[in-house]
Amino acid sequence: MNLSDLQNALxxxxxxxxxxxxxxLCNAIAWLDPLITNPxxxxxxxxPYDGNFDHWTNIGVAWETARACFLDxxxxxxxxxxxxxxxxxxxxxxxxxxxxRHLIRADIYELDQIHxxxxxxxxxxxxxxxxxxxxxxxxxxMEVYGMFDVEVGHADLYSYPDHYDQAAxxxxxxxxxxxxxxxxxxxxLAGLLxxxxxxxxxxxxxxxxxxxxxxxxxxxxxxxxxxxxSNAMHAEAFDMIEQARRGLQFLxxxxxxxxxxxxxxxxxxTKVRKVKRYDLHDTHAHQLAKSLRWTHDPEPTDANxxxxxxxxxxxxxxxxx
Amino acid sequence: MLSTIDNLVSTLEAVPPLELAAVTLLHTLRPQTxxxxxxxxxxxxKAQVIQATVELVDYTRRCAEMGRLLAQLPPIPLCDVSLxxxxx
Numbered sequence: 001m002n003l004s005d006l007q008n009a010l011x012x013x014x015x016x017x018x019x020x021x022x023x024x025l026c027n028a029i030a031w032l033d034p035l036i037t038n039p040x041x042x043x044x045x046x047x048p049y050d051g052n053f054d055h056w057t058n059i060g061v062a063w064e065t066a067r068a069c070f071l072d073x074x075x076x077x078x079x080x081x082x083x084x085x086x087x088x089x090x091x092x093x094x095x096x097x098x099x100x101r102h103l104i105r106a107d108i109y110e111l112d113q114i115h116x117x118x119x120x121x122x123x124x125x126x127x128x129x130x131x132x133x134x135x136x137x138x139x140x141x142m143e144v145y146g147m148f149d150v151e152v153g154h155a156d157l158y159s160y161p162d163h164y165d166q167a168a169x170x171x172x173x174x175x176x177x178x179x180x181x182x183x184x185x186x187x188x189l190a191g192l193l194x195x196x197x198x199x200x201x202x203x204x205x206x207x208x209x210x211x212x213x214x215x216x217x218x219x220x221x222x223x224x225x226x227x228x229x230s231n232a233m234h235a236e237a238f239d240m241i242e243q244a245r246r247g248l249q250f251l252x253x254x255x256x257x258x259x260x261x262x263x264x265x266x267x268x269x270t271k272v273r274k275v276k277r278y279d280l281h282d283t284h285a286h287q288l289a290k291s292l293r294w295t296h297d298p299e300p301t302d303a304n305x306x307x308x309x310x311x312x313x314x315x316x317x318x319x320x321x
Numbered sequence: 322m323l324s325t326i327d328n329l330v331s332t333l334e335a336v337p338p339l340e341l342a343a344v345t346l347l348h349t350l351r352p353q354t355x356x357x358x359x360x361x362x363x364x365x366x367k368a369q370v371i372q373a374t375v376e377l378v379d380y381t382r383r384c385a386e387m388g389r390l391l392a393q394l395p396p397i398p399l400c401d402v403s404l405x406x407x408x409x
Contacts, residue, residue: 007354014357018348021338028343029381031358032374036381067378075374079367083360 032078035067046115055088058111062095065114065222073098104231105238106204117219118230122209123241124198127152127160137245140252141196147262149269165277168197170268172280175199176289177264185250186294189261191240192247204237256295264292341380342373 017023029036042060053061059077066074076098080091092111099114100107106121113119125141126132133142133153145152148167175190191200198206207215220226251257271288272280346369350359362370 010357011353014351018351021344024344024347025341027358028341028347028377031347032343032370033378033381036378071375071378072371074378075371076367078374079362079370082358083362 032075033067034078035064035074039064039067053112053115055092055111058114059088059092059095062092062099062111062114066095066099069222069224069227070099070102073102102227102231103234105234106230114222117221118226120209120212120219120230121204121234121237122207122212123204123237124206124208124211125152125196126208126210127164128154130154140248144192144196144248144251147258147265164197166269166272168199169272169275169277169280170265171197172199173268173272173285173288174261174264174292176285177292178294180289181294185247188243188247189251189257190247191243192245192251195241195244200237200240202233202237202240204234205240254295260293260295264294267292339380341377342369343377346370346373 017027035041042057042064046057046061059081063074063077063081066077073095077091077095080086080094086094096108096111103119106119108114108119125138130153132138142152145161145167148170149163150161150167152161154161171193175193178186178190178193194200195205200206203212220230251261268288346366347359350362350366350370352359352361359366359370
């Protein structure tokens, strides 16, 4: 038997198998879904903290992750592995690109990241970073922090500026007040204050990468539900930061509004002076917010109330401060 | 009971065979050079194969889920059916 006979035999066997519907299906599965019998072939018994992994291990884990979460990436990777026309580095790059198609605003940069859960992209203000405030997009923020008597952009990485917590409490009340005006531009300004003091409620908008890392937070897993959650969180954070930047632009072009904001900051700062940051209840914050007035609004939103009403507002925990 | 079984059989026989793109592509793209699976694909074929893989995995997952559900069906006692084979 020569080589030609062997090829003929193989061809006949293949033809015979494809003539049978069940064997055709089995062949198609073997061709396109080789992980069907063991979807945890690579990640089984693998401890991500064991150390550096080679490209093939990364590809293997990403390949089975893709089967669970990104079927098109799984199919692409299967074909790329089968074609034997790419190096492992090229295949790893292709898998990265494929996975990033499914992630919103939180890319993976190297396939090695596949071992450590979903990527987190912190968009929070880097309050102590000189580089952050040196960026022309962020430089005007220093002026707004200054209104709150908060110095930012110092290189001491592990401490927050003096007065930060008190300023955050004031900012929260002022954001409430701005939202009460129902003016879109003031709503943007409220978004700016939320972002500046990490009070948006969205982790990606509130924390920087470093802060998130230092928290030792458990990363989200490579599972469909977690991926959907992470995408929604990062998309929302992006919108929040965009809104904050619109608010910053608006404020920088409104000298009268800057004066009003400064005046309102001082007014609120005296009222929340003894309140710990997280002790200010929403109800009280709203009550205080109603006492403020803005340039478009000649009368306070609670004009019927007397100042005495506001003076009598008590704050839980105020004495503890 | 018998008519119900007949109905079930005839219903199942009337179900058209499922056309899976993966099986079709395996037939059409199979190389004549001794390779078992197609390996050299142009971009258009590659896009088709990717779509077919998505369909195939979805199909096998549904089958596995159906098998899991069937395995959990409680037994149904057939009190009024006589099974003459048992007496043999």
